[in-house]
Amino acid sequence: MQQETNPIDKSNMRQIILNGPKQFETGLSLAKQISFDRSFSSITISGMGGSSLPVDVLKIYVDDLLNKKDKNINHFSIFQNRYYTLPPEAYENSLNVISSYSGNTEETIASFDEALANNLPCIGISSGGKIEKICQEKKVPFIKLPEGIEPRMATGYFFGALFQILINTGLIDDMTEEMISAASQIEEKSQELEKRGEEIAKKIVSKIPVVYANIKYRSIAMIWKIKLNENSKVPAFWNYFPELNHNEINGFANTNGGFFALMLKDDQDDKQNLKRYNATEQIYKNKGIDSEIIDLEGNSVLEKIFFSLHLGDWVSYYLALANKQDPTPVNMVEEFKKLL
8 A cells, every 4th residue: 555655754654554464474483483491381571661562462362362261372371570670470480571672671671680680581572772782692582673663663573573482482382373364354454444543533633532441452442542642642541341430430520521532342242341331432422522432343352452453553643643743753752761
C-alpha cells in the first residue's frame, strides 16, 4: 500500500505500522539459535516502556493456554520486572531476559548487573547500546533487533523473539505457524484497519480517551492508552471490566463530557460481564460522555491480540495527525531523562 507521506509524520510512522505484522516472523528467526542446556520453571523479563509491552501481550497468550490446560504448554510462570532491582522470583530457577530496545535503559541495566553479580542465567535483547556490549563482554546470549524505530513500535520483534525463547527452552511446543498465520491476516486487513482507526480517531479529537477491556485483555487497553500518550500526545486512561464498575464509573459523576470511552469487547467473555458494556455506555451517555464499543476481531487469542494492537496503532496515529503532532518523537520523555 503506497501513499504520500503526511508532512506532519516526519519519520513516516505510517510505514512502520504497515510493516508491523512482518516483525513477528523476524523476531522468531532472530532467536532461533538461542538455547540452554537446562530447564526452567519460569521466565523473568526485565524491561521498561515499549520494551516491556510485548511481555504484557505474551502473558495474555500464555495465560490462555495455561487456563485451557493446553497440551502444548508446560506449567510455568512469566514474571515482569519494571524496576531497578530483580524480584525474588528471578532467583528461583528462572531464565532472566534483559529487554531494552535502545540497550541503554538504566533500570534494566541495573537489573542486568544484579543478575550477572548473582550468576543468574540471562539473555539480552536490544538493538545495540550498553546491553549488547555487556553481553559481548560477559559472553551472555544476545538477540540483536533491527534498529531505527521507536521501542513502542517494535512489539512484533520482541514478541516473536520471546515466543521463540519459550519454544527453545521447552516451555511451550513449537506453535510458530499459528503466530505467522495470525500476523499474515493482520497484514492482509491492514488497509481496512487503517480506515477504521482513522474513523475512531476523528471521534475522539479534543476528548480525553479512556480505554476499557475485560480482565483477560486488560493489557491491550493499557497498550492503547500508552500509544495514545506517546503517539497522539494526549492524556489517556485505562481500566477493565468488571472492576471499573465498582469505582471508576462514579468518578464521572461531575464531568462536563470531555471524555470518550473506547470499550474493547471480547465476544467470548462471560455473558454477565458482556452486559456491563452497554450498561456503562448508557450511564456515560447520561453524563454527556460518548462511547464506542469495539469488538475484538479474530477467531483465536493471537488474532484478537494482533488485530486490536494494529487497530490501536492506527487510532493513535491518526489522532496525532488530527492534533498536528508528529507521532514519533517523545520530547517530554527525553527532557525528563536529561533532568535525571
